[in-house]
Amino acid sequence: MSIFLETPRDWPLVLTGRAGALAADPFDLDAAVAAGAFDALRRVVRDLGATGTIATIAVSGLRGRGGAGMPTGEKWRAAASHDTGQRYVVANGYDADPGVHASAALLGADPWTVIEGLAIAAFATGATEAILALRADDPALVAMLEGAVLAAEEAGFLGDDVLGSGHRVIVSVRPVQGAYMLGEETVLLRALEGRRGQPEQQPPYTTERGLWDRPTVVNNVQTLATVPWIIREGAERFTAIGDGTGAGTILVQLRGPEGGGIAEVPMGTPLRALVDLAGGSGRRPLKALLVGGPTGGILPADLLDTPYAFDALRAAGAHIGSGSVVIADDRACVVDLARLLTRFAADQACGKTIPCRIGLRRLSEIGDRIAEGRPRPADPDLIADLAHDIVASALCDHERLAVLPLTSGLRYFRSEIDDHLLRSTCPAGVCTTITVAAGATTPGPL
Amino acid sequence: MSFIPGIGLVRGMSLTLRRFFQPKATIRWPEEKADVAPKFRGRLQLLYDEYGTLKCETCFQCAQACPIECIDMGGIDTKGRFHVHWGPPETYGERREESALRRSGRPVADPMYEHYESVDLVALDGILEAHDFDPKDMLAILEETQAAYGYLPVAALKHISRITGAWYATIYGTATYYRHLRLEPPAADTAAPAGEAQRGIEAGYRSALDAALGHVSGCPS
Ligand SMILES: Cc1cc2nc3c(=O)[nH]c(=O)nc-3n(C[C@H](O)[C@H](O)[C@H](O)COP(=O)(O)O)c2cc1C
Ligand code: SF4
Ligand code: FES
Numbered sequence: 001m002s003i004f005l006e007t008p009r010d011w012p013l014v015l016t017g018r019a020g021a022l023a024a025d026p027f028d029l030d031a032a033v034a035a036g037a038f039d040a041l042r043r044v045v046r047d048l049g050a051t052g053t054i055a056t057i058a059v060s061g062l063r064g065r066g067g068a069g070m071p072t073g074e075k076w077r078a079a080a081s082h083d084t085g086q087r088y089v090v091a092n093g094y095d096a097d098p099g100v101h102a103s104a105a106l107l108g109a110d111p112w113t114v115i116e117g118l119a120i121a122a123f124a125t126g127a128t129e130a131i132l133a134l135r136a137d138d139p140a141l142v143a144m145l146e147g148a149v150l151a152a153e154e155a156g157f158l159g160d161d162v163l164g165s166g167h168r169v170i171v172s173v174r175p176v177q178g179a180y181m182l183g184e185e186t187v188l189l190r191a192l193e194g195r196r197g198q199p200e201q202q203p204p205y206t207t208e209r210g211l212w213d214r215p216t217v218v219n220n221v222q223t224l225a226t227v228p229w230i231i232r233e234g235a236e237r238f239t240a241i242g243d244g245t246g247a248g249t250i251l252v253q254l255r256g257p258e259g260g261g262i263a264e265v266p267m268g269t270p271l272r273a274l275v276d277l278a279g280g281s282g283r284r285p286l287k288a289l290l291v292g293g294p295t296g297g298i299l300p301a302d303l304l305d306t307p308y309a310f311d312a313l314r315a316a317g318a319h320i321g322s323g324s325v326v327i328a329d330d331r332a333c334v335v336d337l338a339r340l341l342t343r344f345a346a347d348q349a350c351g352k353t354i355p356c357r358i359g360l361r362r363l364s365e366i367g368d369r370i371a372e373g374r375p376r377p378a379d380p381d382l383i384a385d386l387a388h389d390i391v392a393s394a395l396c397d398h399e400r401l402a403v404l405p406l407t408s409g410l411r412y413f414r415s416e417i418d419d420h421l422l423r424s425t426c427p428a429g430v431c432t433t434i435t436v437a438a439g440a441t442t443p444g445p446l
Numbered sequence: 447m448s449f450i451p452g453i454g455l456v457r458g459m460s461l462t463l464r465r466f467f468q469p470k471a472t473i474r475w476p477e478e479k480a481d482v483a484p485k486f487r488g489r490l491q492l493l494y495d496e497y498g499t500l501k502c503e504t505c506f507q508c509a510q511a512c513p514i515e516c517i518d519m520g521g522i523d524t525k526g527r528f529h530v531h532w533g534p535p536e537t538y539g540e541r542r543e544e545s546a547l548r549r550s551g552r553p554v555a556d557p558m559y560e561h562y563e564s565v566d567l568v569a570l571d572g573i574l575e576a577h578d579f580d581p582k583d584m585l586a587i588l589e590e591t592q593a594a595y596g597y598l599p600v601a602a603l604k605h606i607s608r609i610t611g612a613w614y615a616t617i618y619g620t621a622t623y624y625r626h627l628r629l630e631p632p633a634a635d636t637a638a639p640a641g642e643a644q645r646g647i648e649a650g651y652r653s654a655l656d657a658a659l660g661h662v663s664g665c666p667s
Contacts, residue, residue: 098648099655136626137645176585178624178644194584196507196619201484212582257661294651331660340658344651350623352507430658 003105005254005263005277012241014229014249015222016264019109026109027144029151037112038157040228044120045165048231053124054080057227060235061247066092066185066220067292067321068397069246069310072227078207079215080125087127088211090192091118093134093221094176096183097293097322102251103221105262107134108141110225111148115171117224119158120231122169125217129170132221133188136175146173180348183322184396185218187350198352199396222251243268245309250320252308254278256327268307274325275304284329288413290337292321294344295401297408298334317408319401333430334413335420338405339367345402356399359390367406371431375421380410509615565601569594574609581612588621592640597631 004016021035022028029037044053058073079087091114093103107114114132122130132145149171153159160168179197181187186200189211210216226248230238239247246267254260258279265274271289275281289299291308297318299306306316313319328337346360363386366379376382387403394400410417419425426432473480493501573590577583587610591602598621607614621627625643632640 098651136641177641178626180644180647191585191624194582194586194588194620195616196623198623255661257659326655326659328659332658337658340654344654347647 003109003262004251005261007263007265007277011264011266012249013264014238014241015106015113015225015251016109017229018113022110022112026111027148027151029112029148029155032110032112033155036232037228038116038152040231041116041119041123041157042163043231044123045163045167050080050124050126053120053231056235057124057230060230060238062223062226062230062238063246063310064220065222065226065250065320065323066183066218067319067323069320072219072223075207075217075219076121076125078205079127079217082208082215084215086129086212086214087125088214088216089118089121089125089127089130090185090188090211090216090218091130091132091221091224092183092185092188092218093132094183094188095135095322096180097253097324098180099255099326100253100293100322100324102253102262102323104135104138104141106221106225106251107145111145112152113225113228114221115148115152115158117219117227118171119152119162119169120227121217121219121224122171123162123167125215127217128168129172131172131174131192131211133174133176133192134221136177139175142173142175149173179350181350181398184398186396188218189216198350199398201395242266243307243309245307245311250308251323253322253324254327255324256280257282257284257329265308268309268312270305270307271299271325272304274308275327278325278327281327281329284331286327287330287332288328288334288337290324290326290328290341290405291318292401292404293324294322294341294348295319295398295404296321296324296326296341297404298328298338298412299408300412303412317404317411319404321401331428331430333371333426333428334409334416335367335371335426336428336430338409339364339371341405342367342402345398345405349398349402350396353393353395353399355390355393356395359386359393360399360402362386363390363403363406370417370420371426372433373420373424373431377421379421380414380417383407383410507619563599563601565595565599567602567605570602570605571609574606579610581610584610584612584617584620585624588617588627592627597628600629 004019007013018032018035018037019026022031025031048056054073054076057076058071060073062072063069064072064075093107093114095101095103118130118132122128132149134142134145136142149158152171156163158169158171162169174192176182176188176191179187181197181199182191184199185206186202187197189206190200191197192211206216206218208215210218226238241248243266249264249266251262251264252274253262254274254277256275256278258281260278263274263277265277271291275286275289280286286301286304288301289304290296291299291313297313297316299316299318303316306312308320308325310320342360342364346364349356349360351357363383366383366386369375370379383406387407390403391400416427419427420431495501570591573587573594576590577587584606587606588598591606592598595602603617603621604614606612607617621629625647626641628640628643
């Protein structure tokens with residue numbers, strides 16, 4: 001019994017392929033080694049070397065699974081190119097989106113592939129210290145991972161002398177908690193330094209000045225978990241998976257009226273197939289998909305053929321983000337949904353900059369007043385203007401993306417928003433205050 | 447020269463004429479945009495809200511960020527719990543009249559420091575020693591201090607600052623950012639684990655989302 005959703009038989013499994021073999025005890029190192037764990041690390045240390053490894057990852061076309069889709073090979077190369085005494089590699093397993101547990105699920109199902117990927121990343125970039133950062137919410141998982149790292153160290157896969165090569169890779173497990181923004185890489189690094197968790201201006205990128213001002217690679221745990229597979233099976237096989245715009249597979253967290261769960265899908269899978277995996281939209285017609293978590297875009301049903309890929313989703317006004325796909329049927333009101341998400345994004349923003357502290361707050365207030373029946377006629381333009389200014393002056397990706405629920409709502413569901421604005425009605429019947437404010441029978445003020 | 451009549455006028459006008467044909471220095475904002483430094487986020491100014499109170503929340507972020515440490519402040523923290531201050535006492539406004547007295551060398555009662563309760567620092571000293579007095583471990587130090595005292599007493603923060611050498615502003619900034627850290631003793635009857643603060647927000651988001659979508663709450667997440 002797997003914690004991951006069943007996918008069609010011909011879909012390749014890069015991340016969760018070994019989870020079945022480890023199901024009895026995912027933290028059993030011997031079973032994992034028998035199933036092929038640390039073979040890739042051996043190849044990297046014995047044959048490929050640091051530059052060969054980075055070249056293989058670059059050729060494979062692996063892009064970061066943390067949301068932004070940064071090419072992993074380039075990131076590693078940038079970190080390795082800086083001449084310095086100390087470098088760091090950080091595995092980002094935070095799962096900022098409250099509705100997504102993909103990192104924890106992966107760490108719980110096959111911790112070894114993440115640890116191995118972390119060791120390979122450290123070896124390739126010349127880092128001697130690697131940090132596995134994850135949520136502190138599950139103390140049992142944290143303790144198991146600490147045990148796993150210790151076991152791998154005793155077996156010689158980590159530690160002062162990795163597989164007899166003389167290279168040193170010390171892995172530490174660091175639980176963090178207490179803020180949404182901890183998922184953002186610069187915030188995570190500040191937290192590891194024991195400082196206030198506010199993002200930093202990039203560039204300089206973390207690959208130049210990261211943890212303790214040293215070159216640091218921050219990678220999502222899925223990104224790292226993919227690395228051993230690429231080394232074992234070859235870059236060509238990896239590139240062959242997916243639709244060409246992004247190679248490999250990714251974990252998506254599905255949520256719909258008929259249930260949901262985490263599924264490993266090839267990059268570029270059409271959204272329609274993801275909806276089917278979650279059991280469809282039930283008896284009611286599908287109205288919209290929320291793609292990308294709290295800062296995601298709201299896509300209409302006629303975009304169901306959009307591939308689940310970094311660039312295609314960005315062009316459609318959504319993003320991969322946290323890897324969440326939420327199905328909304330006709331009971332949902334787009335205005336209500338967008339304002340809920342914008343409110344959450346504004347509440348969780350760090351407060352460091354004006355677009356983050358004030359811009360998002362004003363945006364969520366505009367959403368509120370449309371939903372509550374006291375809109376101003378120019379509100380759609382105001383949303384567009386404000387969103388533009390926030391994106392132009394933002395410090396971190398959080399603000400840049402947090403405008404998406406409202407802007408994608410405006411883009412695809414304008415008539416529903418106009419119903420709220422001009423006719424004081426909520427077609428889905430969700431915004432109940434609107435009719436009260438409009439005075440039941442009289443049309444709303446314009 | 448000076449007695450040629452009108453020469454001053456000619457000189458003045460010639461400057462005017464020259465300037466007239468020179469390219470303009472004015473930038474016609476907002477039609478044209480000037481290049482600003484990438485870190486520019488607007489001008490810093492203390493503002494008042496509609497009730498006439500200062501909008502500054504005494505969050506210390508500016509004092510912490512200021513590279514030349516020129517910002518000093520004192521006041522009551524955001525929730526009106528205790529006085530906090532940063533910077534040499536002589537330099538902040540409300541105490542200015544005291545500073546003459548202070549400079550005279552006679553001992554001065556320090557009312558600011560009496561606004562928080564002192565705590566027994568033995569446990570804290572043990573924690574600091576276990577971390578080798580290293581400010582790099584600040585988050586762990588704060589978490590363990592909270593575990594020992596139930597919350598983060600200001601006296602403890604001051605002590606951590608004094609012993610580790612980390613700025614009070616930095617420590618205060620860290621302590622007030624993370625939702626699992628608290629600066630007030632928890633009320634005895636609602637003593638939920640401190641980590642619940644963020645977990646509650648996350649659970650709230652999930653159920654609000656489910657409600658907005660009309661899904662039955664508690665669907666597998
Ligand atoms: C608000 C916000 C939250 C984020 N949360 C996460 C997260 O939970 N996990 C993650 O891996 N990346 C998260 N990211 C992305 C990271 O900043 C970073 O891009 C990523 O960890 C890099 O890894 P990758 O190159 O493997 O994608 C977040 C970014 C933002 C702006
Ligand atoms: S203390 Fe905080 S709120 Fe006050 S001026 Fe400085 S940054 Fe702004
Ligand atoms: S959330 Fe505050 S700067 Fe991005």
